[in-house]
Amino acid sequence: MSATAGAEGAPDPLDAALLAWRSILPEAGILTAPAQLAAYQADTSDFSQAPSAVLKPASRDQVRQVLAIAREHGLPVHPISTGHNWGYGSANAYVAGCVVLDLSGMTAIRHFEPELGLVTLEPGVTQAMLRDWLDARGFRFMVPTTGAGPRCSLVGNALERGYGLTPHADHFAAVTALEAVLPDGTVYRSPLADEAGGSGFRWGVGPYLDGLFSQGSLGVVTAMTIALAARPARVETFYFWIDRDADLEHCVAVVRDTLRDAGSSIGGINLISAARFLAMAEHEREHGLAPRARPLGQAEVEARAKAAGAAAWMGIGAIYGTAAHAAATRKLVRARIGGIARRLVFATRGKARLMERAMAWLPGERSRRLGRTLRLMREGLELLEGQPREVALPLAYLRSGKTPEGQPRNPAHDGCGLLWYAPIVAMTGTRAREFVDIARAICLEHGFDASITLSSLSERCFDCTLPILFDRHDPADCARADACWRALYHAGLARGFRPYRVHARYAQLLASEATPFWTAVDTIKRALDPDDLVSPGRWQARAGR
Ligand SMILES: Cc1cc2nc3c(=O)[nH]c(=O)nc-3n(C[C@H](O)[C@H](O)[C@H](O)COP(=O)(O)OP(=O)(O)OC[C@H]3O[C@@H](n4cnc5c(N)ncnc54)[C@H](O)[C@@H]3O)c2cc1C
DSSP: OOOOBOTTSOBOHHHHHHHHHHTTSOGGGEEOSHHHHHHHHOOSSSOOOOOSEEEOOOSHHHHHHHHHHHHHHTOOEEEESSOOOTTTTTTOOSSTTOEEEEOTTOOOEEEEETTTTEEEEOTTOBHHHHHHHHHHHTOOBOOOOOTTOTTSBSHHHHHTTOBOSSSSOBTTTTEEEEEEEOTTSOEEEOTTOOTTOOSSOOOOSSSOOGGGGTTOOSSEEEEEEEEOOBOOSEEEEEEEEEOOGGGHHHHHHHHHHHHHHHGGGEEEEEEEEHHHHHHHHHTTTTTOOOOOSSOOOHHHHHHHHHHTTOOSEEEEEEEEEOHHHHHHHHHHHHHHGGGTOSEEEEEOHHHHHHHHHHHHHSOSHHHHHHHHHHHHHHHHHHHHTTOOOOTTGGGGGSSSOOOOTTSOOOTTTTTOEEEEEOBEEESSHHHHHHHHHHHHHHHHHTTOOOOOEEEESSSSEEEEEEEEEEOTTOHHHHHHHHHHHHHHHHHHHHTTOOBSSOOGGGHHHHHTSOOHHHHHHHHHHHHHOTTOOBSTTSSSOOTTO
């Protein structure tokens, strides 16, 4: 590419930088063709920010060199691990014109400490890669799985403070050390960490700084040490049916007390609303439920969910431990949750697999449907055991999106319409009811049923995930979904329900709040990244506010 002359005859900064990057990266590591860039702009919404180029460094040293050139030419960068941040912006930066640093080629598992379960890995390592690596060596540790599936990163997910399905559900909480290239080129490392990751004690001495890199845009993380949970002797799930929506408050109190008494024997409990159940079940239309364009309203939602074998609220919990722990926890769950649920069922993967096989031998539509339910149940159990699966991903395809034949699922590339609204809800009956009522009213007003799941993060709070699912090919539907998200955000905020994570398009809604917290964030950003080099505006107010 020939350098374009600028106004005063100076070369265009991007052209000059590209020339310099070509001396560091191979041709395949520099993408500038419009079709190549378009892949990084695709999102599960109509949000899209064109990058000026995409670079694929393959090592920490290349990241340092690439960053030095970006700094020299005043070009902002946006690092991604695998760029599958579906429902939260995918690979998009907050602003257009960033150079995307695609780190998916950095796939080294640098160190594994088998006695401690500490793994030090690079940003491109996916859930599936880690699973294969552990299995090949016979290590019985769980991969911190999520609903986003096998091809998503561990580093990007943890940096977003993602949540998962194994006992180490809070993924950034399991990070014990990290390495990052700062905007000035310094390589930052956690105080007690060495190349091999360190001892697993995250705090070290002095202020805790690793947290600055999660939802922080203060550097490019090149490695992370994560504490993996060992796979216990027994992993079981329990499912329960709460028939009346009016029993939610009581159910929340019982769930809280159960979690408190069970301690770490229960990994977490999810309360799935009838609307969420329908959204998950309807995708493949195999429950005989008619597709629908408009919201059904609560009464119809509940009626349909019950007809499909669910309830106003379905609960799912996971038990981890030795056989003795599991037996004691089952007893506790029976005494507590069995007292409020119409039905309570325990399952293991082995049991689900046996029944699935039996169904395969039986003729008829009913056994085929039951077989499919058992397969989903088994794959759900595998996720809980730390085996990455795509079982939750079809949800994104409810209103639009189709995976091309032979391709892996990618909701951003496949045309899915999805925005996650994910506020934290205190685990009290009153707060849960208040939240659910507001969310339902606002969703209905905007033409959606509120597909709420309340996932316990501790015995004190839930993370609510509410997917707004829409037709991404219909501009009016995209606008409706955006308006719904904003209305949920503002109504929630007014009552103290704040999201734990937001889509890139909404970054400034939070960060431009003139609170002491965001002012401190700005001060730190200006000190560490005075040129606003890394992901400008993503997790801090735009400079010059
Ligand atoms: C149906 C469905 C279910 C989902 N279920 C879950 C779930 O259970 N839990 C969950 O957490 N998410 C879930 N997601 C959301 C999302 O897809 C995942 O969180 C996914 O792991 C994020 O994408 P990624 O791993 O490719 O991260 P990336 O997209 O690579 O990274 C996310 C962000 O982190 C920052 N970042 C990434 N890498 C670096 C780096 N090396 N240095 C500095 N900053 C960096 C950037 O700001 C980037 O935009 C779900 C999505 C769908 C569609």
